[in-house]
Amino acid sequence: MNYIGSKHSLLPEIERVLDEHGVPRSGIALDLFAGTGAVGKLLKRRGHTVWANDWQRYAYVTNAALIEQNRLPEFPRLTLPTQQDVNRHPRCETVLAYLQTLPGRKGEFYEHYCEGGSAGRQYFSRENGLRLQQIRDTIELWRSIEQITESEYFWLVACVIESADRVANTASVYGAYLKHLKATAEKPLQLVALRPQESAVQGHRAFCQDSLALLREQPGPFTLIYIDPPYNARQYSANYHILETLARWDVEEFEPRGLTGLRPAESHRSAYSLASTAQKAFTALLSEARADYVLFSYNNEGLVPEATLLQLLGAVSDSAETVVSSKSRPGRDSVSVTRIPFKRFRADADHEKRTYSADATEELLILARLRSSSPLSSVATTQLSSQGEELSSAV
Ligand SMILES: C[S@@+](CC[C@H](N)C(=O)[O-])C[C@H]1O[C@@H](n2cnc3c(N)ncnc32)[C@H](O)[C@@H]1O
Structure with missing residues (x-):
């Protein structure tokens, strides 16, 4: 990132x-x-x-x-609707591959922040926005019915955050979105498997x-x-507010503010x-x-x-x-x-209103x-x- x-x-x-x-x-x-x-x-x-x-x-x-x-999580409690590939890949990759197949659906995150959503913001393309909505909803559901442990949950959410950032329609940070979809934002969301740093120490x-x-x-x-x-x-709270919302998955609990859809004003001012x-x-x-x-x-x-x-x-x-x-x-x-x-x-690059x-x-x-x-x-x-x-x- x-x-x-x-x-x-x-x-x-x-x-x-x-x-x-x-x-x-x-x-x-x-x-x-x-x-x-x-x-x-x-x-x-x-x-x-x-x-x-x-x-x-x-x-x-x-x-x-x-x-x-x-080390990578193993997901022993999770039952996937499709169990193919189970012996061909590490289990965590099978879980990501399953999430990758979800077609997407509408929801609050999509409506507030994605192309085609009712708020008119476009931090993500329509297709990626719909898929992010369903992927995060699914991870939240798995956690609530205890099909995944807390560490498995964090690993999945971290993978989604990293992957979403790669297809975000911003110049770099989330202080604003671009008016037109840039080339990387048009690419389909690809879930990447993050590797925990190995260590012999506990x-x-x-x-x-x-x-x-x-x-x-x-x-x-x-x-x-x-x-x-x-x-x-x-x-950081303003510059990465979209990642914060993807991590907390709490968009139903606040009213996004202004053009850019910021989180509540009192959020972490350092x-x-x-x-x-x-x-x-x-x-x-x-x-x-x-x-x-x-x-x-x-x-x-x-x-x-x-x-x-x-x-x-x-x-x-x-x-x-x-x-x-x-x-x-x-x-x-x-x-x-x-x-x-x-x-x-x-x-972003120099422009008429700003020269570094x-x-x-x-x-x-x-x-x-x-x-x-x-x-x-x-x-x-x-x-x-x-x-x-x-x-x-x-x-
Ligand atoms: C310069 S960045 C750290 C970068 C990090 N070393 C790296 O290589 O990715 C500063 C970090 O401080 C965090 N931060 C700012 N104020 C903080 C506070 N009062 N308590 C804890 N974290 C804070 C921000 O969220 C941000 O991630």
């Missing part, structure tokens, strides 16, 4: 930073803003028990399928909570906390995406971080300036005198920064060795919050 802020292309750099600084390949790694699960998969491969969190339901479902599970988990609330609830200690928050004002609250939110998050290491991903054009972030991380790092190095000096500094030139995320300033920005990977994996002393917490306040008045 072409997801805003996905770290898929940065995985080699992330792995290199962790290895060069000797971050152990064991213990629990908490991915607090997990998105597509790309980094969680890397951390599983690295040998960690991974806990992945994201408060968007589509991201949670994806992480429940790819991170929480170590105990992987997925959470769907506000990051700070989760940190307060789960005391750790963790080997590593990976923090990859939004860095600009784009709200404090990290508002200039007025982002720094306070980081301060609070770091004061709850109980881990050996924190790896922080951010962008040099982010809402919180790099210098501020480094000071916040310096306050929780394990050196009394914080040495902040912009060159990565493995094993020597308690806070180190790696800068990676990064192609800017573009939802530059194609490249810098992605920052800031690794901090923390003072202690036990809860921060009150001195450190006070230092952190007063630093946060000083900084916010200075910025």
